[in-house]
Amino acid sequence: MTTRILPAVGDADASRSITTLLSQLPDAEPASPVADSTSLLDLLARLAGESLDELPEVVLVHERIGPVPALELIREVALRFPAVGVILVTSDASPGLYSAAMDSGARGLVGLPLSYEELAQRVQAAAGWSVGVRRHLGQGADVFTGPGGTVVTVSGAKGGVGTTVTAIQLALAARASGHTVALVDLDLQGGDVASYLDVQFRRSIVDLTAIQDISPRVLQDALFSHDSGLGLLLAPGEGERAEEVNDRLVRQIVSALRHRYEIVVIDCGTHMNTANAAAIEMADTALLLTTPDVVTVRATKRMVRLWDRLQIRKAEETVTVVNRHTRNTEIQPALVEKITSTRVARISVPANFKELQAVVDAGRMQDLESKSTVKQALWGLAGELGLVKNATAEKQSRFRQDRGSLGSGRRQGRTK
Missing domain, CATH: 3.40.50.2300 (Response regulator)
Incomplete structure (x- = not known):
């Protein structure tokens, strides 16, 4: 042989x-x-x-x-x-x-x-x-043999550009199409995934810091099984504990999640540290969110250059997403692409906070209506990134989810 x-x-x-x-x-x-x-x-x-x-x-x-x-x-x-x-x-x-x-x-x-x-x-x-x-x-044993699940990181060029909403909706879109999905909150000092999804859970990523070998089985004990079908690994409630999470731990966690889930979406927030840098480096797709204004586009360019200098990610390997886009602004996606030297996603997310306000206030981002232009754009972005199985499955799952949300929404709301 x-x-x-x-x-x-x-x-x-x-x-x-x-x-x-x-x-x-x-x-x-x-x-x-x-x-x-x-x-x-x-x-x-x-x-x-x-x-x-x-x-x-x-x-x-x-x-x-x-x-x-x-x-x-x-x-x-x-x-x-x-x-x-x-x-x-x-x-x-x-x-x-x-x-x-x-x-x-x-x-x-x-x-x-x-x-x-x-x-x-x-x-x-x-x-x-x-x-x-x-x-x-x-002989047909039920053992994972593939190259592993797809890892997508979502980072913001600066605060307030919509990283958490984007990460949650991408994860929900992938789950609705039939994928197994984990959503990780690596915005370690100010993560809001739990608040956006109405989660009360005492365990977080810092509970894994004392474990030497993070296997999928060990990791499962730290994950919260959300009723949307997502597996959630949350940021610590105490921001000062963020320093306990290092790049070595994140590499182990991402590897274990990739082994267990088909799609892994990671909210990296806007502040760079060794932990989220490791996640961005390991990601199959690294998204960088910006808004169409001069200050934020400049911040986007600085972030791209920072990633390149630290050998985290090359500009051409980064996908920039334009959030809160309007047709009458002077800064359009083509200009963002030229300034940042990144690939800008074909789908931009429209500016329409009124659609989000009710679910954000209720802490139930999963209840965002299908007719929302923001949701349609973000789920379309999930399709562009290859996170949904097919359009038919997405539509059917979305219909089932919306029907369920109508019933639960009458009792009590939930989202970010």
Whole structure:
């Protein structure tokens, strides 16, 4: 049996050394090395999208891979591609690191400098495990094998541009079309998702800070099951606890959510920190909300440049959404696109706060009427982003939701 091996090595000298040794292994088919964590995950996602059989049996992760640290990368690969055997290549072969690697989902550890016998043994063991998992999956086991759910982050160029309303409506649109959906409030100091959805829930994202390994099962205990069908991971009620949430925790949470839900929508608020920067970096789609006025468009340009300087997101990989759009304003979407060098969404959200005021005051954003032009635009945006299964399913689900809302609305209202 031929074993396909994909090395993920950022260091050029180490890459040559590993590739040379892999080519000497019997029945081995080493692929060209990938130089960073993003390239590795993108390649695995593309292969998994074609077929489970297209994935390599073994992935080698070098200790100096980046930008995602090696152990966190191993954890994400293990969660998203459970049929791939991952091996850590490291100069630290201590029992502590070995234990941490195994906890992250690695199938083995190879010490540096490389030994042919040790490498051959670890690759053979990981490949055998991978083949066994695939044989099990081929028998129809109900195990997740795909590239993972779609992650969308929603950020604001400045305060008050509508990030929370947008995130909630995108999540509701995706859920109404039949997707499983999680909505995360990463506006850690001032998150309002709970208020907009009339939620009284004591647990929040900070309850996960003391847990070393965030598995989907552990994560479920911190999620609130909303009656709209959304799984909610809420911001802490005490804003000062925001500093307890770091980028490492967010990476674990996003990976676990992606493994459990088809769509993950994250409200990142407007203030940049390491936590929401990690989410934006991991997202399949990063939305940046702006309004058609000079001050906010300038703020949008500053945010885009900040993301680029910090290597969080390139301008061309960012989707700008124009909120509170009117036809008679001088600043139109085409101008925003030119100024920010981002891709502006085809659908702009109209300025019509009167439609929102009642549901915002009631704290029941899920009860926003279908005839609302704001809702129509945001659900249309969800379709543009590929978050709804199809138009028919969306219309049918929306009709059912609205009928249910009419009944519950007579008893008591709810939204943001």
